[in-house]
Amino acid sequence: MKIQVIFLLLGTIVICLATHGFCIGPITNSRCKCVKVISSFIHPRRYQQISIFHQGSYCRKVEIVITLKHGKKVCVNPEARWVNRVVSFLNKRAERSNEVIPEESSTQ
Incomplete structure (x- = not known):
């Protein structure tokens, strides 16, 4: 038994x-994806992809992961000055690509 x-x-x-x-x-x-973050500058030529993970129910902080061209993933400090510049540049570029140029109406 x-x-x-x-x-x-x-x-x-x-x-x-x-x-x-x-x-x-x-x-x-x-859980959070980044255990350790770095603040040292990484040149944009080395980037393959940038992933931004906003805070949510499982991770209470913003995480930015840069995938380098040789496949290594690096977590960067989202408060670092150079990271803020890269993110704002990407946001501006995305806004410009989403802008709709109004067509001129032709009157006949």
């Missing part, structure tokens, strides 16, 4: 852990 109780407890624990895992989602989305 002791073996049956042990198996019952183990089964209950496994089910509870599995259910809890489904509720919080994949482990990559359930």
